[in-house]
Amino acid sequence: MHRNGQAAIKQGDRLLKMRGKLDRGPVEFKSHIVQQEGEVMAIATRDVVSVPPTQSIISAVATMTECGFRRLPVTDAGTKKLRGIITSGDIINFMGGGDKYRLVRVRHNGNFPAAVNESVRTIMTAKPETLSCDAHIVDALQIIIGKKIGGLPIVDHEGRLTGILTERDMLRILAAEHSPLLVEDVMSSSLKVTAPDSPISTVTKDMTRFKFRRLPVVSDDVLFGIITATDIMRYLGNREVFSRLITGDVAEVMNILVRTLMAGSLITTTTEKPINEAAREMLQKNIGALPVIENSRLVGLVTEFDLVKAFSEE
Structure with missing residues (x-):
C-alpha cells in the first residue's frame, strides 16, 4: 500500500466526536x-x-x-x-x-x-x-x-x-416545507474516512462495524471522493467481480482498491447552504449524501437521514 494511503487510513481511525451544531434531542x-x-x-x-x-x-x-x-x-x-x-x-x-x-x-x-x-x-x-x-x-x-x-x-x-x-420518499415530502436551517446545523461531523488505496475488505469491515452506508475517501487531507455500499454492491451485481477470480478465493475479490470502484463525479456542498437547497440537489442528482467542504477541506457529511430528521423537527 502507498505511504499516502497508510496516512489516510490512520486519519480514518480517528473518529471525531463533534455532532451537528443543533443537536435537539429526540423528536416530538x-x-x-x-x-x-x-x-x-x-x-x-x-x-x-x-x-x-x-x-x-x-x-x-x-x-x-x-x-x-x-x-x-x-x-x-x-x-x-x-x-x-x-x-x-x-x-x-x-x-x-x-x-x-x-x-x-x-x-x-x-x-x-x-x-x-x-x-x-x-x-x-x-x-x-x-x-x-x-x-x-x-x-x-x-x-x-x-x-x-x-x-x-x-x-x-x-x-x-x-x-x-x-427515506427519499419522506425527504421529497418534507423538503417542500421551508426550513431556516443550514447544512452546518444538521451535518454529521463524526466522520470515518478511508484512503484511495485501501482494499475493499477494509471498507466493508468499517461500514459494518460503524453502520455507515458510505465513507469519504481522503488522501493527504484532501477529499478524493466517496465510496458507498452501492458502489461495492455494483461491483458484485454487474459481475465485474468474476473477471478478477483466478482460483475463486474471496481474497481475490476483496483486495481491489477503493479508487477503482468509486462511481460518478464528486458533488459537494458547503456549510452555509440552506438545507432546502441541499435536499433539492440530492433529489435531483439521485444521491444519498453530500460531503461538506469549507476552505477546500472536508468538514462534514450531510445525508438523506440527516435532512429527514431535521425537517421533521421543524
Missing part, C-alpha cells in the same frame, strides 16, 4: 408533523420488485444493481407474504464486513462463486421492520428516525407486500 413527532398525517400508501412505491427466498444471492444483487435499489424485499413466490429484506448493508456484511461473511469463509472455505450462488435467505434480514398499509406518515418517521432504517416494506393485514417507503 406528533407535535411537529400532525399536518403530515395520512396513509403512507399515498407516497409509497406500490409496484414493488421482490425476489423469492430461493433466489440466488448473485441474482438478487444483479436485480438491485440493474434497478438502482439499495434494498429488495424477499417474498413467497405464490402468496407474496413478506419473508425478509436484503439490503446493501447485508451485501457489505456478506462480502467481508461481519457475521454473514461466515457463509463465504466457513461454509464454503473461501470459495466466492459457490457462496454467491447460495439462496438469498441465507443473508437476508429476516422479520424486518414494516408498516401497515393504513399507517400514517408519523408512524413511518418514528421508525426511520428512531431506528435509523432507510426503507420500510408495507404489508397488508395478512402480511402480504403492498408497497415500500424510503
Whole structure:
C-alpha cells in the first residue's frame, strides 16, 4: 500500500466526536408533523420488485444493481407474504464486513462463486421492520428516525407486500416545507474516512462495524471522493467481480482498491447552504449524501437521514 494511503487510513481511525451544531434531542413527532398525517400508501412505491427466498444471492444483487435499489424485499413466490429484506448493508456484511461473511469463509472455505450462488435467505434480514398499509406518515418517521432504517416494506393485514417507503420518499415530502436551517446545523461531523488505496475488505469491515452506508475517501487531507455500499454492491451485481477470480478465493475479490470502484463525479456542498437547497440537489442528482467542504477541506457529511430528521423537527 502507498505511504499516502497508510496516512489516510490512520486519519480514518480517528473518529471525531463533534455532532451537528443543533443537536435537539429526540423528536416530538406528533407535535411537529400532525399536518403530515395520512396513509403512507399515498407516497409509497406500490409496484414493488421482490425476489423469492430461493433466489440466488448473485441474482438478487444483479436485480438491485440493474434497478438502482439499495434494498429488495424477499417474498413467497405464490402468496407474496413478506419473508425478509436484503439490503446493501447485508451485501457489505456478506462480502467481508461481519457475521454473514461466515457463509463465504466457513461454509464454503473461501470459495466466492459457490457462496454467491447460495439462496438469498441465507443473508437476508429476516422479520424486518414494516408498516401497515393504513399507517400514517408519523408512524413511518418514528421508525426511520428512531431506528435509523432507510426503507420500510408495507404489508397488508395478512402480511402480504403492498408497497415500500424510503427515506427519499419522506425527504421529497418534507423538503417542500421551508426550513431556516443550514447544512452546518444538521451535518454529521463524526466522520470515518478511508484512503484511495485501501482494499475493499477494509471498507466493508468499517461500514459494518460503524453502520455507515458510505465513507469519504481522503488522501493527504484532501477529499478524493466517496465510496458507498452501492458502489461495492455494483461491483458484485454487474459481475465485474468474476473477471478478477483466478482460483475463486474471496481474497481475490476483496483486495481491489477503493479508487477503482468509486462511481460518478464528486458533488459537494458547503456549510452555509440552506438545507432546502441541499435536499433539492440530492433529489435531483439521485444521491444519498453530500460531503461538506469549507476552505477546500472536508468538514462534514450531510445525508438523506440527516435532512429527514431535521425537517421533521421543524
